[in-house]
Amino acid sequence: MKLQYLGTGAAEGIPALFCKCPVCVKARKNGGRDIRTRSQAVVDGKILLDFPPDTYAHYLNFGFDLPSIQHLFVTHSHSDHFYPDDLVLRHPGYGHQDFETLHIYGNEKVEELFYLLQLTQREGIDNCRFHLVKPFDRIDAGAYHVTAFPALHNRRETCLFYSLEHEGKALLYVHDSGDFPPAAWDYLASAQPHFDLVSLDCTFVKYPDGKNHMGIPDNIKVRQRLFDIGAADKNTVFVLNHFSHNGGCNYDELSALAEKEGFLAAWDGMEITL
Ligand SMILES: [Zn+2]
Ligand SMILES: [Zn+2]
Numbered sequence: 532m533k534l535q536y537l538g539t540g541a542a543e544g545i546p547a548l549f550c551k552c553p554v555c556v557k558a559r560k561n562g563g564r565d566i567r568t569r570s571q572a573v574v575d576g577k578i579l580l581d582f583p584p585d586t587y588a589h590y591l592n593f594g595f596d597l598p599s600i601q602h603l604f605v606t607h608s609h610s611d612h613f614y615p616d617d618l619v620l621r622h623p624g625y626g627h628q629d630f631e632t633l634h635i636y637g638n639e640k641v642e643e644l645f646y647l648l649q650l651t652q653r654e655g656i657d658n659c660r661f662h663l664v665k666p667f668d669r670i671d672a673g674a675y676h677v678t679a680f681p682a683l684h685n686r687r688e689t690c691l692f693y694s695l696e697h698e699g700k701a702l703l704y705v706h707d708s709g710d711f712p713p714a715a716w717d718y719l720a721s722a723q724p725h726f727d728l729v730s731l732d733c734t735f736v737k738y739p740d741g742k743n744h745m746g747i748p749d750n751i752k753v754r755q756r757l758f759d760i761g762a763a764d765k766n767t768v769f770v771l772n773h774f775s776h777n778g779g780c781n782y783d784e785l786s787a788l789a790e791k792e793g794f795l796a797a798w799d800g801m802e803i804t805l
């Protein structure tokens with residue numbers, strides 16, 4: 532399995548749209564890995580994780596075959612993770628119609644937006660199909676087995692994160708969550724998965740949070756607990772992702788902090804093959 536990070540920033544991106552803090556000023560000057568677009572990832576070019584407003588930029592920059600993707604898993608309805616306006620462009624007149632249906636998996640808020648924008652059908656063509664996901668649902672998406680977990684994030688919707696299994700490898704992709712809710716820990720302890728890759732939210736970098744997002748102090752605790760229940764071990768690759776300028780670090784400082792604690796810091800375009 533190959534996970535590619537397409538975007539690794541929080542809602543406002545780095546540099547943030549309207550910000551002149553030192554992190555944003557430096558990011559604009561440096562470019563490269565200091566630039567972070569809104570979070571999105573793709574697995575084997577086939578499974579898309581989230582649909583931020585930067586999807587078009589990711590399509591331009593990273594050359595994956597967006598029109599052919601058939602499965603999109605959405606974590607929650609915040610606009611940096613689900614920007615359905617661009618999915619309207621699958622309708623006739625905007626795009627070629629010789630693609631397969633895009634299956635979109637998400638919670639009740641994502642469902643609301645999906646139908647509000649009438650993404651489902653136009654002129655008899657099944658552009659997109661929505662599948663409501665509840666925590667601990669297991670979904671077969673092509674040859675990939677996906678499990679949904681409840682996230683600790685916006686309390687007004689059922690925020691989710693996902694694990695993916697394929698050909699004997701497994702990864703856990705988490706952002707927009709503080710420490711996992713007790714039900715997620717209970718499930719992991721009883722289902723006993725083993726993850727080859729764990730990607731964790733690190734919005735606040737050196738500052739702890741744990742309630743809606745994480746920083747490195749929270750990441751260390753979550754990793755230890757995954758070790759304790761046997762869901763990860765010394766061979767598991769841990770990557771930090773979904774960074775905000777509020778974390779106070781540009782790439783060099785951030786990656787050094789992460790490395791010191793045994794984590795990799797994601798950047799836009801980073802690929803990890805399991
Ligand atoms: Zn976010
Ligand atoms: Zn800033």
Ligand SMILES: [Zn+2]
Nearest residue numbers: 607609684707
């Ligand atoms: Zn969010």
